[in-house]
Amino acid sequence: MGSKKVADVKEKKRMMLSMEMKKEIIKKYKAGMRLSVLVKEYDRNPFTIGTILKQKEAIKATTPSNDVSIFSSKRSHVYDEMERLLLVWIKDKEMAGDTITEAIICQKASAIFMGRLQARTRKRPKPLLRRSTS
Numbered sequence: 001m002g003s004k005k006v007a008d009v010k011e012k013k014r015m016m017l018s019m020e021m022k023k024e025i026i027k028k029y030k031a032g033m034r035l036s037v038l039v040k041e042y043d044r045n046p047f048t049i050g051t052i053l054k055q056k057e058a059i060k061a062t063t064p065s066n067d068v069s070i071f072s073s074k075r076s077h078v079y080d081e082m083e084r085l086l087l088v089w090i091k092d093k094e095m096a097g098d099t100i101t102e103a104i105i106c107q108k109a110s111a112i113f114m115g116r117l118q119a120r121t122r123k124r125p126k127p128l129l130r131r132s133t134s
Contacts, residue, residue: 017044017052019059025049026056078120082113 017025025038035053039046052059086109093100 017042017048022052022059025052026059029053078113078116081116082109085112085116 021042025042028038029035035046035049038044038049042049086105089108089112090100090105
């Protein structure tokens with residue numbers, strides 16, 4: 001008996017699915033397409049397709065910001081709020097004829113972001129402290 005060789009395993013590059021693609025998967029599944037067919041068509045793991053289908057309500061409810069085609073759980077909703085508010089501020093400044101530099105935009109973005117973070121943390125209820133019974 002010889003020693004066993006470990007087969008060369010090629011790592012698949014992690015590919016994010018766009019929101020449009022996720023919504024398309026949900027739509028096709030609702031239309032009656034089987035999970036196994038979706039797995040082959042999109043070349044994804046069955047668990048990935050299953051997770052998309054389980055989260056269909058959350059996926060349908062999301063509306064990413066302009067020019068954002070990939071929705072990631074790593075991206076907080078605070079960023080979307082900040083981008084929307086920043087775009088409104090920039091449009092207001094442009095309409096007023098003000099000159100806006102990159103530094104000013106960065107400062108405003110930072111201020112909006114910190115304000116959104118603080119507003120979010122204030123809204124969260126504080127956990128009640130419980131006495132231990134032991």
